[in-house]
Amino acid sequence: xxxxxxxxxxxxxxxxxxxxxxxxxxxxxxxxxxxxxxxxxxxxxxxxxxxxxxxxxxxxxxxxxxxxxxxxxxxxxxxxxxxxxxxxxxxxxxxxxxxxxxxxxxxxxxxxxxxxxxxxxxxxxxxxxxxxxxxxxxxxxxxxxxxxxxxxxxxxxxxxxxxxxxxxxxxxxxxxxxxxxxxxxxxxxxxxxxxxxxxxxxxxxxxxxxxxxxxxxxxxxxxxxxxxxxxxxxxxxxxxxxxxxxxxxxxxxxxxxxxxxxxxxxxxxxxxxxxxxxxxxxxxxxxxxxxxxxxxxxxxxxxxxxxxxxxxxxxxxxxxxxxxxxxxxxxxxxxxxxxxxxxxxxxxxxxxxxxxxxxxxxxxxxxxxxxxxxxxxxxxxxxxxxxxxxxxxxxxxxxxxxxxxxxxxxxxxxxxxxxxxxxxxxxxxxxxxxxxxxxxxxxxxxxxxxxxxxxxxxxxxxxxxxxxxxxxxxxxxxxxxxxxxxxxxxxxxxxxxxxxxxxxxxxxxxxxxxxxxxxxxxxxxxxxxxxxxxxxxxxxxxxxxxxxxxxxxxxxxxxxxxxxxxxxxxxxxxxxxxxxxxxxxxxxx
Amino acid sequence: xxxxxxxxxxxxxxxxxxxxxxxxxxxxxxxxxxxxxxxxxxxxxxxxxxxxxxxxxxxxxxxxxxxxxxxxxxxxxxxxxxxxxxxxxxxxxxxxxxxxxxxxxxxxxxxxxxxxxxxxxxxxxxxxxxxxxxxxxxxxxxxxxxxxxxxxxxxxxxxxxxxxxxxxxxxxxxx
Numbered sequence: 001x002x003x004x005x006x007x008x009x010x011x012x013x014x015x016x017x018x019x020x021x022x023x024x025x026x027x028x029x030x031x032x033x034x035x036x037x038x039x040x041x042x043x044x045x046x047x048x049x050x051x052x053x054x055x056x057x058x059x060x061x062x063x064x065x066x067x068x069x070x071x072x073x074x075x076x077x078x079x080x081x082x083x084x085x086x087x088x089x090x091x092x093x094x095x096x097x098x099x100x101x102x103x104x105x106x107x108x109x110x111x112x113x114x115x116x117x118x119x120x121x122x123x124x125x126x127x128x129x130x131x132x133x134x135x136x137x138x139x140x141x142x143x144x145x146x147x148x149x150x151x152x153x154x155x156x157x158x159x160x161x162x163x164x165x166x167x168x169x170x171x172x173x174x175x176x177x178x179x180x181x182x183x184x185x186x187x188x189x190x191x192x193x194x195x196x197x198x199x200x201x202x203x204x205x206x207x208x209x210x211x212x213x214x215x216x217x218x219x220x221x222x223x224x225x226x227x228x229x230x231x232x233x234x235x236x237x238x239x240x241x242x243x244x245x246x247x248x249x250x251x252x253x254x255x256x257x258x259x260x261x262x263x264x265x266x267x268x269x270x271x272x273x274x275x276x277x278x279x280x281x282x283x284x285x286x287x288x289x290x291x292x293x294x295x296x297x298x299x300x301x302x303x304x305x306x307x308x309x310x311x312x313x314x315x316x317x318x319x320x321x322x323x324x325x326x327x328x329x330x331x332x333x334x335x336x337x338x339x340x341x342x343x344x345x346x347x348x349x350x351x352x353x354x355x356x357x358x359x360x361x362x363x364x365x366x367x368x369x370x371x372x373x374x375x376x377x378x379x380x381x382x383x384x385x386x387x388x389x390x391x392x393x394x395x396x397x398x399x400x401x402x403x404x405x406x407x408x409x410x411x412x413x414x415x416x417x418x419x420x421x422x423x424x425x426x427x428x429x430x431x432x433x434x435x436x437x438x439x440x441x442x443x444x445x446x447x448x449x450x451x452x453x454x455x456x457x458x459x460x461x462x463x464x465x466x467x468x469x470x471x472x473x474x475x476x477x478x479x480x481x482x483x484x485x486x487x488x489x490x491x492x493x494x495x496x497x498x499x500x501x502x503x504x505x506x507x508x509x510x511x512x513x514x515x516x517x518x519x520x521x522x523x524x525x526x527x528x529x530x531x532x533x534x535x536x537x538x539x540x541x542x543x544x545x546x547x548x549x550x551x552x553x554x555x556x557x558x559x560x561x562x563x564x565x566x567x568x569x570x571x572x573x574x575x576x577x578x579x580x581x582x583x584x585x586x587x588x589x
Numbered sequence: 590x591x592x593x594x595x596x597x598x599x600x601x602x603x604x605x606x607x608x609x610x611x612x613x614x615x616x617x618x619x620x621x622x623x624x625x626x627x628x629x630x631x632x633x634x635x636x637x638x639x640x641x642x643x644x645x646x647x648x649x650x651x652x653x654x655x656x657x658x659x660x661x662x663x664x665x666x667x668x669x670x671x672x673x674x675x676x677x678x679x680x681x682x683x684x685x686x687x688x689x690x691x692x693x694x695x696x697x698x699x700x701x702x703x704x705x706x707x708x709x710x711x712x713x714x715x716x717x718x719x720x721x722x723x724x725x726x727x728x729x730x731x732x733x734x735x736x737x738x739x740x741x742x743x744x745x746x747x748x749x750x751x752x753x754x755x756x757x758x759x760x761x762x763x764x
Contacts, residue, residue: 121610122617126660129605146660181634182602182663306654 005133006031006164009097010039012140015172016095018068020044020059020441022052026072027112029099031164044441044470047462049076051434053083054460057092058438061421062396062446064219066093066147067438073099074112077158078119082428085123087154089425090240091217093147094154095140096124102162103131116158125153130160133168141173142180150185151304152217185303189320189328197275197299197316198332202340202347204273204297206354207233210256210285213240213424214278214302218322221245221417224277227326231333232351234358236264238279240424243414253358254367257285258562259406262365262577265560265568267358268293276300278322281311282425291567301325364584365560367410369576373553376527380404380479380552383531384411387449387477390535394419396439396448400432400456403485406558408451430459436474437467447475447539454480454504454511457547461514467545468519475538476547481554482506489557511549520545594623595649596673596745599638599656600664603629607661611638614659620652621645624742635663639744668745675745678717681727684734686710693733700726711736 003011009032013021020042025033036043046052049071056067067087071080077098087094101110117127126146128139139157147155201207215224221244228235228251235245236256245252254261256268268274274296279285286292289311300307300314301322308317318325337347369381384407393415399405399422414420421439423431436450457478467474479485484502491499512522521541525534525548538546559574573581601607608627615622621643630637642652653665685693690712697704697714700722706713716726720743727738 117606118609121606121613180660183660304658306651306658309648310651310654 001170002167003170004031004035004164005136005159005166005168007035008133008136008168008170009140009159009164010035010041011170012137012172013068013097014040015137016140016144017065021068021070022046022055022059022438023070023097024049024052024072024076025070026076026099028073028101028161029070029076029097029159029164030072031161032070032097032099032159043070044437044466046434046466048460049079050082050430051437051460051463051466053080053094053096054086054428054431054434055438055441055463056094056096057083057087057090058398058421058435059442060087060092060094060438061435062418062439063442064418065442066095066144066152068095068097070097071099072112073101073116074114076112077114077116081120081123082426084120084154084156086423086426086428086431088123088125090423091152091213092154093152095143095147096154096156098156098158099164100129100158100160103160104162106160116156120156123154124156125151127156127158129158130163133163133166136163136168137171138173138177138179142178145175145178146180146183150183150187151214151302186305186319187303187321187324189301189318189325191328193316193318194325194328194332195336197318197329198336200273200297200299200316201231201233201275201329201333202336203349205349205351206271207231207273207275207351208253208267208271209233209235210238210268210274210276210279211235211241211244212238212277212279214322215241215244216278216417218278218303220278220323220326223323223326223330225249227330227333230330231348232355233275234267234355236260236268237414238282238285238424239409239422241279242409242412242420243417246415247413248415253362255409257282258287258564259410259558259560260285261367261410262560262571262573263358263361265562265571266361268296269568270357271296274298276302276314277326278302280307286311287562287566287568287570291569364581365573365577366580367577368580369556376529377553378525378528378531378550380407380481380550380556381411382528383477383479383550383552384408384451386531387451387535388412390532390539391447391449394446396421396443396446398422398432398436398439398448398450400450400452401427401429402453402456403481403489403556403558404451404453404456404479406486407479410558429453429456432456433460433474433476434463436476437463437472440467440472440474450474450476452476452478453485454478454482454506455484457511458504458509461518464515464518464520464545464547471543472545473542474545475541476545477535478511478547478549479552480506480511480549481552481556483554485554486558488554492557493561494563506551511547515545515547518545520547522546523548525550594641595644596668596670596675596743597640597642597653597656598666598668598745598747599640599662600630600635601638601659602661602663603634603636604661607636608638610659610661611640611656614655618652618655624740626742626744628744639742641743666747668747672748673745674748675720675743676717677720677723677741677743678715679723679727679738679740680705680713680715681730681735682706682711682713682737683730684710684736685712689733693730696726696729702726
């Protein structure tokens with residue numbers, strides 16, 4: 001049957017299981033927007049292409065299915081680049097379709113022409129320029145395959161307008177038809193490496209699991225829990241892995257890294273075995289690499305071979321899907337324990353001292369803040385805690401980038417995987433509102449709260465209009481400190497309080513009026529006693545977006561903190577934790 | 590060529606933009622390319638890129654792994670200089686007026702070069718061979734005055750069975 005390239009594209013998206021496309025039409029993609037009218041696919045019309053990209057990411061984060069975005073050529077495509085980078089850095093499966101000028105016009109500086117595959121080459125896992133309408137089904141299927149297998153990531157398919165308009169004979173390819181001779185991700189762990197890892201685990205006296213976003217990508221949260229419990233090893237969850245291991249679990253140490261919990265950071269530093277599972281030794285976790293976990297041997301599991309040895313050379317490198325590797329480790333570890341026992345040894349090395357040490361760190365240096373300023377000031381950490389108390393455990397929390405993101409990650413106690421959506425590697429301000437929208441579309445059964453900064457909110461707030469128009473009832477808590485807060489914090493600590501270009505004003509814009517103008521409900525909270533009632537009101541609104549403007553204490557900083565480039569041993573816990581530690585030590589004496 | 594240089598023979602899909610992807614990867618990750626030669630292989634679906642890399646800029650293993658992540662890269666063979674046959678071709682235009690022309694022609698024949706163009710007071714010579722031989726020839730020609738010089742960058746294949754020793758061959762299974 002002959003159909004147009006545009007119809008073939010939409011049919012291919014349907015075949016790949018696409019339920020939702022986030023996009024914004026324009027000249028070069030026009031032919032593709034016509035068959036959308038007749039398709040089962042829901043199209044969500046965003047107000048800026050970057051929003052389409054982040055919405056697709058939010059959707060992918062919470063569903064595990066690839067997010068799909070569609071844009072036109074030229075500026076439509078370049079507006080998508082930030083979202084592609086964001087998805088690339090955080091390994092988010094995403095398929096972006098972009099329109100391109102007709103083939104004969106390529107290279108002539110035609111209206112709204114840009115070199116889409118050239119521009120996005122370095123921010124996608126792969127991209128394609130379709131030059132023959134007969135290739136459309138195969139390339140779309142390949143695009144979904146590449147985006148979702150191995151280490152997931154964003155891909156882009158660039159479609160010239162005359163290819164969309166041309167006719168082709170419809171077919172649907174199988175994997176055997178794929179033209180990907182250089183793409184063979186390795187998922188199965190090497191048995192010898194697994195045995196070696198199990199031996200190190202059983203013999204370790206101070207082991208720590210350093211779980212990263214790869215756990216979530218591999219749907220390996222349950223396997224991780226089984227491993228931790230069987231081996232009795234404490235678990236740290238990176239910013240990208242929050243929720244992969246329940247925070248209330250006795251073996252949980254919380255988040256490591258620059259703003260990690262004291263116990264998580266210090267346990268890694270003092271460990272003799274670091275089990276890195278789907279994590280990539282990011283500089284925000286390691287601090288100064290040469291001084292990171294100096295006494296630890298490293299077992300590193302990653303599906304991407306290039307991550308092994310990129311930053312830290314592991315003693316045991318394992319290229320594999322995290323879930324498969326962890327399940328194999330659980331089996332091999334059980335075998336190793338019985339082997340040790342039959343050899344007359346203890347099943348595992350004695351770790352009582354290690355667990356006692358960790359318990360003492362947890363007691364002495366927990367995450368605390370100055371809860372009672374006594375003047376009704378709204379503390380950002382308090383907002384997060386109250387929000388957590390007033391929402392269900394399966395609530396999805398989305399954040400932007402900056403202080404509010406760190407407070408959200410620190411003070412929200414995560415119970416389930418896939419309840420945390422944020423921009424980790426790229427650190428994209430403005431991520432929260434569109435990502436929350438995409439998350440809510442992906443999981444309409446869940447409550448979706450975005451915690452945002454005032455600076456972030458101003459970057460992508462227009463998607464509140466999309467949410468209102470499409471009846472996507474997201475909730476946004478702006479922690480409004482009238483500053484680009486994280487930059488302010490660095491200027492305060494490292495630039496002698498010389499504040500340069502960080503003041504934003506609490507009232508300009510008026511977030512309540514702005515939200516109302518965009519079709520949402522705006523609320524304002526100026527004192528501590530208004531926090532809970534406002535959240536209560538927001539929770540009761542289920543038919544449109546709600547934005548709460550929390551006027552928070554602008555002096556509040558994110559602690560603990562390891563200054564950039566310093567060894568993690570230089571962790572600064574800040575005044576509140578220090579005071580707590582002093583009281584604890586006093587009480588012990 | 591110093592000992593910090595290694596030769597990677599990279600089999601890639603013969604598709605538009607593949608060289609740009611390889612070049613962009615090197616620039617994005619901060620690796621240095623010393624020389625680069627590209628041409629179709631015996632199978633029209635694939636091309637072979639011979640890259641001489643400066644491994645002082647990054648560990649060779651990391652370069653190979655990152656390169657292999659490119660979807661269009663099918664196979665990478667790392668060739669140790671002692672385990673590969675390498676050839677390079679150079680075109681050199683050298684000043685050779687009446688007085689010295691015969692000397693230049695004589696040196697050229699010592700290097701098994703071919704005179705491919707002759708002007709009033711210069712000649713263009715083609716020399717092919719091991720890269721070190723080209724280095725020597727280039728050095729000798731400097732004395733007469735090099736007007737223009739173009740080298741192709743080396744191409745290489747592994748030595749045949751009896752002496753072949755691949756340092757590493759990456760085909761997707763690394764651990």
